[in-house]
Amino acid sequence: MGTFFSNGTIWCGFQIYATSVRIENGLIAEIDGTALKDDEVVDLAGGFLAPAFMDGHAHPLFAGREAQGPQVNGLQTVAEMVAEVKRFADQNPNAEWIIGGAYEAAVIERGDFLSIWLDDVVSDRPVVLQAVDHHTIWVNSKALEIAGITSATKDPDGGTIARNNDGSPRGTLREPLAIDLIMRHAPDRTIAQDVAAIKWASEKYLQSGVTAATDAWVEPGMAEAYIEAERIGALAIDMSLFLLAQPDSWRDRIEYFTSIRSEIEALGPTSKLNAKTVKIIGDGALSSGTAALLQPYLDDPTSSGLLIWNNSELLEAAATFDRLGFQLHMHAIGDAAVRQALDTIEYVKKVNDNWDRRPVIVHAQLIDIKDLARFKALDVIVNYQPLWTYLDPMNKELIAPRIGEARNNLQYQVASMVKSGARISYGSDWPVTSYLPLTALGVPTHRQTPDGKSEPWSPDESISVEESLSFYTAGVAYQLFTEDRCGEIKVGNKADLMHLSENPLTINPLDIASIKVVKTYKSGEPY
Ligand SMILES: [Zn+2]
Numbered sequence: 001m002g003t004f005f006s007n008g009t010i011w012c013g014f015q016i017y018a019t020s021v022r023i024e025n026g027l028i029a030e031i032d033g034t035a036l037k038d039d040e041v042v043d044l045a046g047g048f049l050a051p052a053f054m055d056g057h058a059h060p061l062f063a064g065r066e067a068q069g070p071q072v073n074g075l076q077t078v079a080e081m082v083a084e085v086k087r088f089a090d091q092n093p094n095a096e097w098i099i100g101g102a103y104e105a106a107v108i109e110r111g112d113f114l115s116i117w118l119d120d121v122v123s124d125r126p127v128v129l130q131a132v133d134h135h136t137i138w139v140n141s142k143a144l145e146i147a148g149i150t151s152a153t154k155d156p157d158g159g160t161i162a163r164n165n166d167g168s169p170r171g172t173l174r175e176p177l178a179i180d181l182i183m184r185h186a187p188d189r190t191i192a193q194d195v196a197a198i199k200w201a202s203e204k205y206l207q208s209g210v211t212a213a214t215d216a217w218v219e220p221g222m223a224e225a226y227i228e229a230e231r232i233g234a235l236a237i238d239m240s241l242f243l244l245a246q247p248d249s250w251r252d253r254i255e256y257f258t259s260i261r262s263e264i265e266a267l268g269p270t271s272k273l274n275a276k277t278v279k280i281i282g283d284g285a286l287s288s289g290t291a292a293l294l295q296p297y298l299d300d301p302t303s304s305g306l307l308i309w310n311n312s313e314l315l316e317a318a319a320t321f322d323r324l325g326f327q328l329h330m331h332a333i334g335d336a337a338v339r340q341a342l343d344t345i346e347y348v349k350k351v352n353d354n355w356d357r358r359p360v361i362v363h364a365q366l367i368d369i370k371d372l373a374r375f376k377a378l379d380v381i382v383n384y385q386p387l388w389t390y391l392d393p394m395n396k397e398l399i400a401p402r403i404g405e406a407r408n409n410l411q412y413q414v415a416s417m418v419k420s421g422a423r424i425s426y427g428s429d430w431p432v433t434s435y436l437p438l439t440a441l442g443v444p445t446h447r448q449t450p451d452g453k454s455e456p457w458s459p460d461e462s463i464s465v466e467e468s469l470s471f472y473t474a475g476v477a478y479q480l481f482t483e484d485r486c487g488e489i490k491v492g493n494k495a496d497l498m499h500l501s502e503n504p505l506t507i508n509p510l511d512i513a514s515i516k517v518v519k520t521y522k523s524g525e526p527y
Contacts, residue, residue: 001024001036001038001039001040002022002023002024002025002029002036002039002040003022003023003024003039003040003041003042003495003524004020004021004022004034004035004036004039004040004041004042005020005021005022005023005042005044005049005497005499006019006020006021006035006041006042006043006044007043007044007045007046008043008044008045008046008047008048008049008499009044009047009048009049009503009505009506010044010048010049010050010489011048011049011050011051011469011489011505012031012050012051012488012489012490013051013470013473013474013487013488013489013490014466014467014470014474015466016488016489018031018032018489019032020032020033020034020035021049021489021497022035022036022039023495023497023521023524024524025524026494026495026523026524026525027492027493027494027495027523027524028489028490028491028492028493028494028495029491030491031489031490031491042499044499047499047500047501047502047503047518048499048500048501048502048503048504048505049489049497049498049499049500050469050473050489050497050498050500051473051474051486051487051488051489051493051496051497051498052209052210052211052212052473052496052497052498052520052521052522053208053209053210053211053437053472053473053498054210054211054212054213054472054473054476054477054480054486054487055205055210055212055213055214055426055427055428055430055435055437055476056214056360056383056425056426056427056475056476056479056480057214057216057329057362057383057385057427057428057429058213058214058215058216058427058428058429058430058435059215059216059217059429059430059431059432060198060201060202060205060213060215060239060430060435061194061197061198061201061215061222061225061226062134062217062431063197063201063204063430063431063435064194064196064197064198064199064200064201065189065193065194065197066100066101066102066130066431067197067200067201068100068193068196068197069088069098069099069100069101069129070084070085070087070088070089070098070100070129071084071088071100072084072085072100072101072102072103072129073101073102073103073431074104075103075104076104076107077107078107078108078113078117081103081129082117082118082120082121083121085098085100085118085121085122085127085129086121086122088100089121089122089125089127095125096125096187097125097126097127097128097143097186097187098122098125098126098127098128099127099128099129099130099186100128100129100130101129101130101131101132101134101431102129102130102131102132102134102431103129103130103131103132103138104131104132105131105132105133105136106393106394106398111131111136111172112162112170112171112172113129113138113170113171113172114170114171114172115138115139115140115141115143115144115169115170115171116141116171117171118138118139118140118141118171119140119141119142122140122142123140123141123142124142125142126139126140126142126143126146126182126185126186127139127140127142127143128143128182128183128186132432133285133287133288134432135174135175135176135179135288136172136173136174136179137172137173137179137182137183138171138172139171139172139173139182140171141171143182144169144171144182146185147181147182147184147185149161149169149181149182150168150169151163151166151167151168151169152167153169153181155178156177156178156180156181157177158175158176158177159173159174159175159176159177159178159179159181160173160174160175160178161173161178161181162174189221191224191225191228194221194222194225194229195225195228195229195232195234196234197225198225198226198229198234198235199229199234199235199236202229202234202235202236202237202239203236204435205236205237205435206236206237206520206522206527207517207520207527208435208436208437208438208517208520209437209438209498209500209517209520210237210435210437210520211237211238211486211496211498211520211521211522212237212238212239212240212476212477212480212482212486212496213237213238213239213240214239214240214241214242214277214427214480215239215240215241215242216242216279216329216362216427216429217242217244217279218241218242218243218244218275218279219244220253220256222241223241223243223260223264223275226239226241226273227263227264227267227273230267230271230272230273231267235272235273236522236527237272237522238272238273238482238486239272239273239274240274240275240276240277240480241264241273241274241275241277242275242277242278242279242329243257243260243261243275243277243278243279243326244278244279244281245257245278245279245280245317245321246281247308247309247310247313247314247317250317250320250321254320254321254324257275257278257321257324257326258324260275261275261276261326276325276326276327276481277326277327277328277329277360278321278326278327278328278329279329279330279331280309280314280317280318280328280329280330280331280341281308281330281331282307282308282309282314282330282331282332282333282337282338282340282341283305283306283307283308283331283332283333283334283336283337284305284306284308284333285333286333286334286365286366286398286399286402286403287394287398287399287402289303289305289402290305290306291305291333291334291337291365291366292304292305292306292307292333292334292336292337292340293305293334293335293336293366293403294334294335294336294339294368295407297402297403298401298402298403298404299401299402304336305334305336305337307336307337307340309340311340311343314340314344315344315347315348318344318345318347318348319347319348319351319352322348322352322357323352325355327357327358327359327360327481328344328345328348328357328359328360329359329360329362329383330344330345330359330360330361330362331362331363332361332362332363332364333363333364333365333366334365334366335366335367335368335371338361338364338366338367338368338371339368339371341361342361342371342374342375342378342380345359345361345378345380346374346378349378356481358379358381358478358479358481359378359379359380359381360380360381360382360383360425360479361375361380361381361382361383362382362383362427363383363384363385364382364383364384365388365411365412366403366407366410366411367410367413372413372416372417372420373420375417375420375422376420376421376422379423380422380423381422381423381424381425381475381478381479382417382422382423382424382425383424383425383426383427383479384412384414384424384425384426384427384444384471385426385427385428385429385433385440386426386440386441386443386444386468386471386472387428387433387434387439387440387443387450388412388429388433389412389414389443389444389447389457389461390443390446390447390448390449390454390456390457391447391454391455391457392449392454395408395411395457409457409458410458411458412444412458412461413458413461414444414461414462414463415460415461415462415463416461418463418467423475423478423479424471424475425471425475425476425478425479426440426468426471426472426475426476427476428440437472438500438504438512438513438515438517439513441465441468441469441472441504441512441513442465442468442504442509442510442511442512442513444462444463444467444468445462445463445464445465445468445509446462446509446510447459447461447462448510450513451510451513452510465504465505465509465512466505469504469505473487473488474487474488475487494523495521495523495524496521496522496523497520497521498517498519498520498521499517499518499519499520499521500515500516500517500518501515501516501517501518502515
């Protein structure tokens with residue numbers, strides 16, 4: 001027996017509608033037909049049925065790890081953060097270390113958080129909180145003591161320890177090598193903890209209408225946790241892993257990447273897991289002055305930011321992974337990093353054999369006018385974060401003064417990209433920002449805060465909600481090489497569907513965030 005949906009708006013894909021859909025054995029069986037005798041009939045009650053959302057760029061394991069510690073996300077004062085740490089510590093008396101995140105560093109000028117604030121609530125065990133930028137930690141005195149960090153400790157390469165005038169550590173450490181001074185003393189995470197984090201994150205996704213997502217930062221140990229989650233049935237959604245290649249370690253990891261890909265392929269055709277993509281990070285972020293720009297920053301004319309890879313190393317790494325059949329997923333935020341990524345893809349296409357490679361540039365916040373048409377010309381998919389396309393306080397107060405109004409307002413030229421004919425897909429970048437697709441869906445249209453309380457930002461770059469919905473479904477399916485079975489309601493496709501309380505295409509775009517997910521169907525199974 002199957003399930004028959006009718007009596008609502010059924011959106012099958014861009015400008016394609018149906019009056020009914022019948023699913024059976026996890027697949028779309030019939031469109032615009034009639035219910036069979038034993039079918040379960042679902043009355044959409046005037047609601048909306050569509051292909052489920054797909055998240056083309058996110059970090060669900062990091063989100064799940066954060067959820068296992070104190071929940072300081074979104075808190076706006078140090079007092080609230082410290083109270084949350086105390087609540088967690090009291091409820092978890094056996095936790096040897098208290099590790100959590102992600103706190104908003106901008107609530108304190110210059111972002112130096114002090115260990116003594118945490119000592120007031122926890123002094124017997126180490127506390128480590130990660131900031132939302134994922135490049136900064138705030139720790140208590142016990143953590144500094146265990147790590148042996150004193151006024152005599154030197155800053156590691158590329159990292160800093162925030163200090164008082166006498167050189168003693170204040171409680172904030174920045175960049176990976178400084179963070180590692182603390183974290184190398186923390187107990188290793190167990191696979192079981194990570195499996196629990198993956199289970200939690202994938203269930204959050206299912207509740208919000210998402211049936212496929214990606215992990216865009218996979219280092220050794222993480223893929224193994226995903227494999228275990230898939231084996232024991234804890235992975236509730238389809239998951240594509242992006243293996244992280246870095247300048248200093250990519251050569252040593254080639255063998256690991258190919259062997260973990262084979263191990264995941266060996267899980268068989270019903271497995272929800274795959275690992276066919278290599279992630280490359282080209283630059284940092286505009287807010288911290290580390291995004292790579294073609295013109296210098298205004299607040300520091302000696303700096304144009306930072307390209308993480310030198311050109312020759314990047315060309316060699318990209319060509320190597322492309323030859324091995326990996327898709328490239330390149331983080332580029334500033335216009336210099338976007339150009340470097342485009343140049344790299346152009347080079348790879350020139351030196352390697354032709355194949356269906358589907359390279360992706362993610363974020364693409366600032367694109368030089370000469371480079372915009374190159375996305376279409378080089379068949380590059382641009383993956384945007386829809387929730388980032390409004391003038392938030394970070395853009396207004398941190399980024400605009402650094403790069404000037406004109407450049408600031410050129411961020412996220414989504415309509416220009418649509419007009420250029422390039423392929424677009426969406427990703428949440430969770431936990432950097434919310435994973436909830438309905439919170440983000442209307443933003444590229446109104447370009448205001450999800451609740452409409454800010455001025456529209458560069459409104460000429462606004463696109464339709466229907467375009468956004470297709471970028472969040474079929475756009476991601478294409479990015480993930482699954483457009484033959486996902487992203488549209490078509491006979492033979494997987495019955496990965498979402499039933500929403502209202503039609504987001506006809507409601508006021510400012511009200512889309514209040515639409516409810518009535519049910520998500522993963523391969524026909526309701527959740
Ligand atoms: Zn990301």
